[in-house]
Amino acid sequence: MEPLDYLRTLGGVARTGTLLKAGYTNRDVAVLAKTGYRPARGIVAITGCDQDYLFALTRNGLLTCGSAAQFHGLWIREAPPRRHLAVNHARTAGFVGHRGTRFPSHDMLPIASVEDTLLHALGCLEPYDSVAMVESAVRAGRVRLEMLAELVGANRLGPARRALLLVKRIGDSQPEVEARLLFEAQGWTVLCQAEIPGVGRVDFLIEGVVIVEIDGHEFHGRRPAFVNDRRRMNEALLRGYPTLRYPPETVWRDPQRIVRDVEAMLVAWRLGHRMG
Numbered sequence: 001m002e003p004l005d006y007l008r009t010l011g012g013v014a015r016t017g018t019l020l021k022a023g024y025t026n027r028d029v030a031v032l033a034k035t036g037y038r039p040a041r042g043i044v045a046i047t048g049c050d051q052d053y054l055f056a057l058t059r060n061g062l063l064t065c066g067s068a069a070q071f072h073g074l075w076i077r078e079a080p081p082r083r084h085l086a087v088n089h090a091r092t093a094g095f096v097g098h099r100g101t102r103f104p105s106h107d108m109l110p111i112a113s114v115e116d117t118l119l120h121a122l123g124c125l126e127p128y129d130s131v132a133m134v135e136s137a138v139r140a141g142r143v144r145l146e147m148l149a150e151l152v153g154a155n156r157l158g159p160a161r162r163a164l165l166l167v168k169r170i171g172d173s174q175p176e177v178e179a180r181l182l183f184e185a186q187g188w189t190v191l192c193q194a195e196i197p198g199v200g201r202v203d204f205l206i207e208g209v210v211i212v213e214i215d216g217h218e219f220h221g222r223r224p225a226f227v228n229d230r231r232r233m234n235e236a237l238l239r240g241y242p243t244l245r246y247p248p249e250t251v252w253r254d255p256q257r258i259v260r261d262v263e264a265m266l267v268a269w270r271l272g273h274r275m276g
Contacts, residue, residue, distance in 0.1 A: 003029075003032050006022060010053070010108055010109060011050030011109065012045060012048060013043065013044070013049040013050060013053050013057060014057075015043055015057060016029050016042045016044060018108055022108075029044060032044045036049075039054060040057070040058045053110055055095070057110050059085060059087070059095065061086055061097075062101065062110050062111060062112040063086075063110055063111050063112065064112035064117050065080070065084035065098060065117060066079055066084055066124075067079060067080060067085070068084075068112055072111075074118075074132075074133040074137055075173060075177065076129050076133055077128065077129055077174055084097075084098060085098065086098045086099075086112045096124070098124070102115065102119070103115045103116050115143055115147075115148075117133075118130075118137055118143060119152065122134065122164060128177070128178040129174075130163045131167055134148065134163075134167050135169060135177050139169060145164070145169070149164055168180070168192065170193055172193075173248075174248075175248035176203055176214050179204065179246075180192055182259065186262075189207050191205040192204060198239060199235050202232075205241070209240075209241065209242070209269050210262055211236055211243040212262065213244070214248060215245055216248065233245070242265050244258070244262065
């Protein structure tokens with residue numbers, strides 16, 4: 001592969017050592033530097049390179065925590081506004097620094113391992129993101145929950161231990177994990193992925209009464225799925241289970257609206273039963 005093409009596979013920016021390790025010569029690196037530029041000593045980049053990789057390399061760090069979530073395919077609401085880097089120095093101006101890594105990082109890219117990414121997230125991010133990241137990694141078989149618990153316990157990280165206790169390995173998406181945490185915080189009895197005869201599996205059954213479904217556009221936006229959703233909702237209502245449906249945006253931006261709706265539905269159901 002031509003040196004320039006290879007550099008593009010690395011996001012358009014790399015350390016000189018990375019290129020030499022891949023078998024390219026000092027002359028190849030010099031030509032690349034003339035084609036592009038050197039943002040810092042020992043680094044070669046081309047115009048339009050990946051800005052996250054460039055940021056990490058020029059600060060001698062590795063993208064980690066929420067900043068590495070999407071690279072590893074982990075659930076997260078959105079990448080944090082400030083980049084998170086794993087570094088072995090104290091110069092952390094302009095980013096959130098995480099000290100120390102336990103596992104080998106990516107061979108060629110400035111990305112921390114999925115294990116270190118999760119460990120950093122557990123001690124740093126809000127539970128709605130860190131728990132979702134861990135759930136997605138565990139469900140995909142990327143890490144073992146028991147291993148994370150052992151490492152967190154060894155470090156005596158209180159927030160991280162508390163976040164791990166919230167991982168249930170049953171969510172299908174980040175919004176569902178966040179919704180579950182919201183419902184459990186109200187003290188409600190919450191069944192996730194509950195099976196209801198004649199209806200099928202529902203995202204949540206709250207207090208044994210109210211069904212809550214979190215609609216993802218990719219699946220529910222298709223016409224057959226739309227029709228089936230309405231059939232299931234009608235069947236649930238006929239069986240005494242009122243259904244509330246929300247898009248992910250409501251979970252993220254107006255969670256208290258969902259809480260109010262569920263509370264109102266529970267009050268109406270209980271009132272109806274007393275009158276009956």
